[in-house]
Amino acid sequence: xxxxxxxxxxxxxxxxxxxxxxxxxxxxxxxxxxxxxxxxxxxxxxxxxxxxxxxxxxxxxxxxxxxxxxxxxxxxxxxxxxxxxxxxxxxxxxxxxxxxxxxxxxxxxxxxxxxxxxxxxxxxxxxxxxxxxxxxxxxxxxxxxxxxxxxxxxxxxxxxxxxxxxxxxxxxxxxxxxxxxxxxxxxxxxxxxxxxxxxxxxxxx
Amino acid sequence: xxxxxxxxxxxxxxxxxxxxxxxxxxxxxxxxxxxxxxxxxxxxxxxxxxxxxxxxxxxxxxxxxxxxxxxxxxxxxxxxxxxxxxxxxxxxxxxxxxxxxxxxxxxxxxxxxxxxxxxxxxxxxxxxxxxxxxxxxxxxxxxxxxxxxxxxxxxxxxxxxxxxxxxxxxxxxxxxxxxxxxxxxxxxxxxxxxxxxxxxxxxxxxxxxxxxxxxxxxxxxxxxxxxxxxxxxxxxxxxxxxxxxxxxxxxxxxxxxxxxxxxxxxxxxxxxxxxxxxxxxxxxxxxxxxxxxxxxxxxxxxxxxxxxxxxxxxxxxxxxxxxxxxxxxxxxxxxxxxxxxxxxxxxxxxxxxxxxxxxxxxxxxxxxxxxxxxxxxxxxxxxxxxxxxxxxxxxxxxxxxxxxxxxxxxxxxxxxxxxxxxxxxxxxxxxxxxxxxxxxxxxxxxxxxxxxxxxxxxxxxxxxxxxxxxxxxxxxxxxxxxxxxxxxxxxxxxxxxxxxxxxxxxxxxxxxxxxxxxxxxxxxxxxxxxxxxxxxxxxxxxxxxxxxxxxxxxxxxxxxxxxxxxxxxxxxxxxxxxxxxxxxxxxxxxxxxxxxxxxxxxxxxxxxxxxxxxx
Numbered sequence: 061x062x063x064x065x066x067x068x069x070x071x072x073x074x075x076x077x078x079x080x081x082x083x084x085x086x087x088x089x090x091x092x093x094x095x096x097x098x099x100x101x102x103x104x105x106x107x108x109x110x111x112x113x114x115x116x117x118x119x120x121x122x123x124x125x126x127x128x129x130x131x132x133x134x135x136x137x138x139x140x141x142x143x144x145x146x147x148x149x150x151x152x153x154x155x156x157x158x159x160x161x162x163x164x165x166x167x168x169x170x171x172x173x174x175x176x177x178x179x180x181x182x183x184x185x186x187x188x189x190x191x192x193x194x195x196x197x198x199x200x201x202x203x204x205x206x207x208x209x210x211x212x213x214x215x216x217x218x219x220x221x222x223x224x225x226x227x228x229x230x231x232x233x234x235x236x237x238x239x240x241x242x243x244x245x246x247x248x249x250x251x252x253x254x255x256x257x258x259x260x261x262x263x264x265x
Numbered sequence: 266x267x268x269x270x271x272x273x274x275x276x277x278x279x280x281x282x283x284x285x286x287x288x289x290x291x292x293x294x295x296x297x298x299x300x301x302x303x304x305x306x307x308x309x310x311x312x313x314x315x316x317x318x319x320x321x322x323x324x325x326x327x328x329x330x331x332x333x334x335x336x337x338x339x340x341x342x343x344x345x346x347x348x349x350x351x352x353x354x355x356x357x358x359x360x361x362x363x364x365x366x367x368x369x370x371x372x373x374x375x376x377x378x379x380x381x382x383x384x385x386x387x388x389x390x391x392x393x394x395x396x397x398x399x400x401x402x403x404x405x406x407x408x409x410x411x412x413x414x415x416x417x418x419x420x421x422x423x424x425x426x427x428x429x430x431x432x433x434x435x436x437x438x439x440x441x442x443x444x445x446x447x448x449x450x451x452x453x454x455x456x457x458x459x460x461x462x463x464x465x466x467x468x469x470x471x472x473x474x475x476x477x478x479x480x481x482x483x484x485x486x487x488x489x490x491x492x493x494x495x496x497x498x499x500x501x502x503x504x505x506x507x508x509x510x511x512x513x514x515x516x517x518x519x520x521x522x523x524x525x526x527x528x529x530x531x532x533x534x535x536x537x538x539x540x541x542x543x544x545x546x547x548x549x550x551x552x553x554x555x556x557x558x559x560x561x562x563x564x565x566x567x568x569x570x571x572x573x574x575x576x577x578x579x580x581x582x583x584x585x586x587x588x589x590x591x592x593x594x595x596x597x598x599x600x601x602x603x604x605x606x607x608x609x610x611x612x613x614x615x616x617x618x619x620x621x622x623x624x625x626x627x628x629x630x631x632x633x634x635x636x637x638x639x640x641x642x643x644x645x646x647x648x649x650x651x652x653x654x655x656x657x658x659x660x661x662x663x664x665x666x667x668x669x670x671x672x673x674x675x676x677x678x679x680x681x682x683x684x685x686x687x688x689x690x691x692x693x694x695x696x697x698x699x700x701x702x703x704x705x706x707x708x709x710x711x712x713x714x715x716x717x718x719x720x721x722x723x724x725x726x727x728x729x730x731x732x733x734x735x736x737x738x739x740x741x742x743x744x745x746x747x748x749x750x751x752x753x754x755x756x757x758x759x760x761x762x763x764x765x766x767x768x769x770x771x772x773x774x775x776x777x778x779x780x781x782x783x784x785x786x787x788x789x790x791x792x793x794x795x796x797x798x799x800x801x802x803x804x805x806x807x808x809x810x811x812x813x814x815x816x817x818x819x820x821x822x823x824x825x826x827x828x829x830x831x832x833x834x835x836x837x838x839x840x841x842x843x844x845x846x847x848x849x850x851x852x853x854x855x856x857x858x859x860x861x862x863x864x865x866x867x868x869x870x871x872x873x874x875x876x877x878x879x880x
Contacts, residue, residue: 113486194486
């Protein structure tokens with residue numbers, strides 16, 4: 061515990077865990093992520109079972125453009141780093157820096173999402189529609205679920221930024237920031253698996 | 266109105282009980298109609314299509330809308346009291362869980378009135394559940410109703426986990442937790458890891474049906490066996506999600522009415538954890554005849570039989586708890602004691618079915634029907650009845666009538682064995698399950714008639730219970746804090762029914778069976794762990810009700826998107842309704858996140874007044 065955390069009137073060290081509500085939230089969110097792991101695990105299993113069923117549609121190795129995906133990956137992984145900076149700002153009680161890092165995180169996430177939407181649009185024009193084959197259905201479901209998570213995260217963090225701007229950093233807002241950070245990391249980890257299992261393995265003929 | 270906005274775990278428990286009880290009656294009625302259809306050969310009481318609907322809805326309703334909510338009722342009513350907490354960790358989420366379950370259940374049952382209930386069986390196997398064989402909306406109701414109800418179960422499970430981990434009273438270590446709380450804890454963990462798999466399965470089936478995806482349709486490259494894997498990786502743990510809380514109830518009731526400490530407490534805890542773990546490892550034993558090959562079948566066969574070991578530990582521990590105890594045969598205890606041999610019989614046929622070669626013979630016969638009803642009715646429903654009779658005084662402050670209670674037990678218990686024992690032999694003789702009628706002269710006639718008589722007896726048993734509830738409701742409150750006089754756990758230290766804040770002062774726990782320990786040490790009650798002071802409570806909220814309602818509207822809209830006419834050119838009005846539903850949902854989520862809920866305080870004077878009134 062750092063020395064300056066006991067000063068009167070200041071936020072406690074680790075304000076997200078200062079109240080029982082906060083501790084409940086953080087623990088509950090860890091458990092929720094456990095459930096999300098099963099959710100994505102099942103989606104990955106379905107994709108792995110169906111990924112070679114391409115019928116008349118283009119197969120993965122002809123379809124995927126790795127440079128584009130690599131750029132999207134870079135954006136998302138960087139946003140994970142900036143969310144770490146945000147949580148660090150939370151722990152050192154710098155509201156201004158916290159808000160700024162969150163804004164950067166949201167922008168990077170939106171960039172990722174834009175690239176993904178372009179990617180999907182491009183694939184549909186290549187003849188890889190949602191209903192083309194079992195491969196395409198499971199691809200769009202898995203990657204789309206992840207994309208929906210990113211979109212939800214962007215909206216959520218934006219709302220938190222507004223709350224921070226209006227109410228400042230308190231024992232009520234701190235757990236929200238912390239939990240949103242956990243969520244964002246989780247999305248990143250899932251993407252690392254998608255990058256490997258969907259795109260890299262898809263390139264292996 | 267008070268009931269629509271409540272976030273109090275005790276009231277939510279009662280809501281779960283009413284809703285679950287209602288669906289139990291609906292599912293029971295469906296079962297009776299099934300049995301009436303089968304009471305004689307070549308009967309034409311219902312059509313084959315209606316029979317398929319009854320069969321599907323009976324299974325789905327009983328598992329998802331009756332059994333689980335009734336368990337959630339007991340868990341909500343009891344868990345915070347047993348661990349010395351003032352509420353669950355997330356009271357708002359608790360209320361949300363109830364309303365999503367209820368609206369999901371209503372959506373599922375709306376199908377009866379809109380031209381056809383789901384009829385692909387409660388497992389909804391592909392490709393039978395696909396649009397090729399199921400062109401009407403029946404299975405859409407199944408998919409969306411269960412998806413919405415499943416959200417409620419999942420957040421309920423997370424809520425209990427956090428409550429039990431974070432909110433135990435001082436001194437209540439994990440190895441001092443009552444067995445029912447332990448069972449609820451493991452059950453919640455199973456819910457957390459099983460329900461997301463179901464959510465994905467249902468979503469994939471929904472995509473197949475509504476948006477022409479190809480997950481399970483072989484002509485699009487899909488795989489029908491994939492559905493079975495996804496369904497049973499959820500569905501097998503689901504069996505243990507149902508039975509473990511019943512085990513917990515039995516442990517509490519037998520120990521209380523034997524006036525003895527639960528024999529082998531730590532082995533009970535270990536067995537519960539082991540059953541929960543193994544429950545995930547054995548899903549493919551539902552698929553022995555699919556053609557997974559001898560290696561997979563052998564592995565899943567052995568893993569399944571392993572579950573008999575921890576279950577046996579539990580059975581023997583209950584017997585040893587009764588051994589030498591001074592047993593009181595209250596209604597609650599009758600149900601608990603009746604549970605033990607019944608569940609053992611279900612377990613034995615379970616081992617028979619776990620032998621893969623033998624399963625090829627039993628598969629899809631009435632033997633299987635008999636087996637799982639022995640486990641789920643003979644295990645779970647007896648456990649729920651036991652728990653309801655045991656905790657009724659605590660929940661409502663009124664004692665149930667013991668004479669009527671015993672009548673309930675004997676009619677239900679005898680009716681149960683009459684219905685299902687004979688079905689083992691029907692199955693061995695070759696009567697298939699899921700068939701709406703049978704020919705004369707196959708030797709099935711008498712046994713089916715006996716089975717139908719038994720089903721009516723179970724119905725009478727349920728009616729006696731309802732009668733008991735109604736009569737009790739008109740009596741004045743008469744239950745003391747510790748109505749069985751041998752209460753062992755914390756819930757019996759506070760008034761019946763408990764005040765809104767449960768504990769005026771959080772108790773200090775000094776051992777397993779906290780209250781019993783104080784009693785045997787010669788103390789009158791618990792030692793408080795804190796001084797009397799104002800208690801902070803969360804405010805009630807109508808938002809969960811509307812969030813459930815929004816999901817209901819959205820489900821209904823998207824289901825009919827293909828059928829309904831257009832709005833503004835080519836925009837389907839079904840999608841419009843669906844989006845309105847989602848907007849209600851997200852609007853409520855937005856309101857919840859921007860409005861700070863500071864709750865309110867119950868002041869010291871009021872608490873002291875309550876305590877004075879009690880003495």
